Amino acid sequence: MNDIEARDFIRKIIYDDLESGKHDEIVTRFPPEPNGYLHIGHVMAICLDFGVAAETGGRTFLRLDDTNPGKESPEFVQAIKDDVHWLGFDWGDRLTHASDYFDRLHESAITLIEKGVAYVDSLTAEEIREYRGTLTEPGKNSPYRDRSVEENLDLFRRMYEGEFGDGKHVLRAKIDMASPNMNMRDPAIYRIRHIPHQNAGDNWCIYPMYDYAHGLSDAYEGITHSLCTLEFEDHRPLYDWFLDQLEPEHRPRQIEFSRLNLAYTITSKRKLKGLVDEGIVSGWDDPRMPTISGMRRRGYPPAALREFVKRAGVTKKDKLIEMGALETCVRDVLGDTAARRMAVLRPLKVVLTNYPEDQVESMEAMNHPGNPDFGTRELPFSRELWIEQDDFMEEAPRKFFRLKPGGEVRLRFGYIIRCDEVIKDDGGNVVELRCSYDPETRSGTGTSDRKVKGTIHWVSCQHAVDAEVRLYDRLFNEANPNTADDAHSVLNPASLEIVNAKLEPSLADLAEAVQFERLGYFCPDSQDDAAGARVINRIVTLRDSWAKLEKQALQGQAR
RNA sequence: UGGGGCGUAGCCAAGUGGUAAGGCAACGGGUUUUGAUCCCGUGAUUCGCAGGUUCGAAUCCUGCCGCCCCAGCCA
Numbered sequence: 108m109n110d111i112e113a114r115d116f117i118r119k120i121i122y123d124d125l126e127s128g129k130h131d132e133i134v135t136r137f138p139p140e141p142n143g144y145l146h147i148g149h150v151m152a153i154c155l156d157f158g159v160a161a162e163t164g165g166r167t168f169l170r171l172d173d174t175n176p177g178k179e180s181p182e183f184v185q186a187i188k189d190d191v192h193w194l195g196f197d198w199g200d201r202l203t204h205a206s207d208y209f210d211r212l213h214e215s216a217i218t219l220i221e222k223g224v225a226y227v228d229s230l231t232a233e234e235i236r237e238y239r240g241t242l243t244e245p246g247k248n249s250p251y252r253d254r255s256v257e258e259n260l261d262l263f264r265r266m267y268e269g270e271f272g273d274g275k276h277v278l279r280a281k282i283d284m285a286s287p288n289m290n291m292r293d294p295a296i297y298r299i300r301h302i303p304h305q306n307a308g309d310n311w312c313i314y315p316m317y318d319y320a321h322g323l324s325d326a327y328e329g330i331t332h333s334l335c336t337l338e339f340e341d342h343r344p345l346y347d348w349f350l351d352q353l354e355p356e357h358r359p360r361q362i363e364f365s366r367l368n369l370a371y372t373i374t375s376k377r378k379l380k381g382l383v384d385e386g387i388v389s390g391w392d393d394p395r396m397p398t399i400s401g402m403r404r405r406g407y408p409p410a411a412l413r414e415f416v417k418r419a420g421v422t423k424k425d426k427l428i429e430m431g432a433l434e435t436c437v438r439d440v441l442g443d444t445a446a447r448r449m450a451v452l453r454p455l456k457v458v459l460t461n462y463p464e465d466q467v468e469s470m471e472a473m474n475h476p477g478n479p480d481f482g483t484r485e486l487p488f489s490r491e492l493w494i495e496q497d498d499f500m501e502e503a504p505r506k507f508f509r510l511k512p513g514g515e516v517r518l519r520f521g522y523i524i525r526c527d528e529v530i531k532d533d534g535g536n537v538v539e540l541r542c543s544y545d546p547e548t549r550s551g552t553g554t555s556d557r558k559v560k561g562t563i564h565w566v567s568c569q570h571a572v573d574a575e576v577r578l579y580d581r582l583f584n585e586a587n588p589n590t591a592d593d594a595h596s597v598l599n600p601a602s603l604e605i606v607n608a609k610l611e612p613s614l615a616d617l618a619e620a621v622q623f624e625r626l627g628y629f630c631p632d633s634q635d636d637a638a639g640a641r642v643i644n645r646i647v648t649l650r651d652s653w654a655k656l657e658k659q660a661l662q663g664q665a666r
Numbered sequence: 667u668g669g670g671g672c673g674u675a676g677c678c679a680a681g682u683g684g685u686a687a688g689g690c691a692a693c694g695g696g697u698u699u700u701g702a703u704c705c706c707g708u709g710a711u712u713c714g715c716a717g718g719u720u721c722g723a724a725u726c727c728u729g730c731c732g733c734c735c736c737a738g739c740c741a
Contacts, residue, residue, distance in 0.1 A: 113680095114680095138741095139741095140740085140741050142740090142741080172741070174740090174741080175740060175741070178740075179741090188703055228739095232738080232739055234739075235738095235739075236677095236738085239737055240668095241668085241736060241737055242668055242669075243667075243668045243669095244668080244735075245668090246737085271706080272728095273739085274739065276739095277739050278739095286669085287669040287670090288668090288669055288670075289668090289669080289736055289737050290669095290736070292737085295739050297736085297739085299739080299740035300739085314739095316738090316739075316740085316741090317740070319740050320680085320739095321741085337672085337734080338734090338735055338736080338741095339670065339672095339735095339737070339741090340670060340671060340735075340736095341669070341671085341735075341736060342736090343668045343670095344670095362681095363671085365671095365672080365734090367736050370677080376741095398701090401726070416676075418679090418689060418690075419678060419679090420678065420680090420689095422672090422677090422678090422679075423671070424672055424673075424678090424734095425671095425672070425673095425733075425734055426677085426678065427677075427678095428677065428678060428690090429673095429676085429678085429690075429691070431677085431690065431691060432677070432678070432689085432690050432691080435689095435690060436690095438702090438703095442702080442703065447700080451702095474698075474701095476703075477703065477704080506701090507694050508701075509701090517699055518699090519699060519700070520699075521699095522709095523699095550699070551699095553701060558699090559699090560701095561699095561701080562699045562700065562701090563700090564700075570717075583671090622700085622702085623700095624700045624702080624704070625700045625701085626700090627702095649700075649701095649702050650701095650702065650703090651699045651702085652701055652702090654701090656701075657701095664700090
């Protein structure tokens with residue numbers, strides 16, 4: 108245990124509890140409400156809850172916190188399970204629901220009534236709000252607050268039996284209507300809802316509130332450390348109050364940490380749902396979404412997400428982390444694991460005028476420059492090739508070491524070519540380049556001592572595989588769209604661009620994430636890709652220091 | 667102008683009385699048949715601000731300022 112590094116304040120508390128003997132085993136829980144899809148913010152909680160237990164040889168429950176039927180559904184339950192598994196965590200046989208405890212919770216509510224610390228209130232929701240007071244003024248007691256235990260028991264039984272309509276009564280904890288902590292002003296424990304439950308069916312018409320159900324569920328499961336986000340900090344006195352009143356066998360401790368916010372994206376389930384419902388994205392798993400399913404479809408490796416939250420850290424300070432930090436993690440993982448391939452996103456034809464008409468050569472290409480274990484592959488080379496439009500400039504700035512009229516460039520794993528002639532259409536657009544190749548410069552022959560500044564990628568026209576490639580950018584133009592009044596006003600209209608690309612032949616049956624050299628990391632789209640009709644997602648671009656240089660170069664030229 | 671939290675570099679983050687770790691970003695330089703990767707180097711006289719205690723303060727005390735959360739029969 109001592110060899111584990113306590114990287115954050117929560118781990119320090121937990122390791123201390125182990126060392127002091129307060130606990131022999133750490134038990135945590137990840138308790139999402141199945142009312143939406145999990146997102147990048149949840150990744151933090153998942154990694155913490157499962158991670159800290161795994162590190163200490165403890166256990167973690169995946170608990171669906173389903174106390175509010177109507178918002179929850181089995182679809183979301185399934186998505187949550189898939190996402191947690193995909194992230195690399197396993198709950199074993201510890202999949203539970205708050206609804207699994209409805210019977211015990213109901214019994215304990217009766218105990219609270221018998222103890223005289225809970226009562227049935229018959230005020231309307233609006234009246235209760237008025238009686239609650241404000242942030243600066245105390246509330247006042249409900250006229251029903253002093254009902255007898257017998258009357259409360261009778262009323263609660265009849266609530267349970269379905270005698271009353273929604274909202275007619277509510278069971279409340281009798282605490283302190285003048286508490287400076289709003290959560291302690293006689294919070295609701297049970298409300299009436301005549302609707303079926305996603306797990307419990309229609310066995311119930313009264314449902315427990317989060318504050319009541321959560322701490323007790325933790326206690327029932329023997330949770331030692333109940334980790335949650337900062338907004339629950341002032342719910343803790345209430346969490347503890349229920350435990351004090353009911354004295355369950357196990358006594359969990361709630362500890363709060365700050366949420367993780369990602370710049371240029373939103374992590375509010377409500378707003379995320381809005382994007383889906385309004386068709387701004389194709390679904391919860393749209394590759395631009397910050398949902399786990401979206402990031403999975405985009406091609407982000409789970410290891411990158413785990414590394415990202417590890418680098419972010421666990422603290423109580425509000426975080427708004429730059430997108431670049433996440434992208435770096437994605438590149439770090441993919442850089443080691445993805446094979447290299449060649450593809451042209453925006454094709455421009457090159458004809459090698461001095462290359463034999465029907466000749467096809469096979470070029471050997473490394474699958475990974477830093478790792479020979481990836482082996483090599485053969486690339487067909489012929490007279491007509493596709494190159495990237497960006498790799499040619501008719502009037503190039505200084506330091507542009509790609510192709511320009513009269514200039515030379517190396518074709519990756521191929522020959523050095525020179526641009527002899529630029530062919531344009533009637534509109535003056537460059538449509539083809541006539542080039543000549545230097546037969547002495549074939550890659551890997553040892554005779555290619557000649558150096559040129561630039562190396563560009565290419566695909567043989569007659570061997571190319573066509574593909575739809577989807578290029579993604581951030582969904583919002585505002586660093587913190589969470590705080591924007593209207594999310595629509597800060598949407599990035601260019602968050603998706605689709606191009607018709609040309610791929611090297613080996614990509615005809617691409618299945619995993621690969622690097623398209625000089626472009627970025629790409630993977631087939633899990634929904635739309637099909638044999639013979641490739642649909643590929645760009646996961647992330649490569650770091651592009653030329654983009655910055657180009658800007659400077661063009662500005663310099665303009666002056 | 668109630669209560670609860672939080673303020674260390676552009677973004678994260680260590681540090682808890684002994685003289686400011688690390689990562690990301692940025693900026694230089696080197697290697698490179700990916701302008702990628704990799705490697706090397708550059709940042710805080712200062713820790714929200716102002717006082718105070720101390721030989722010594724990011725760490726302790728006082729006051730102030732700023733930001734976040736709470737008035738669901740949501741979680």
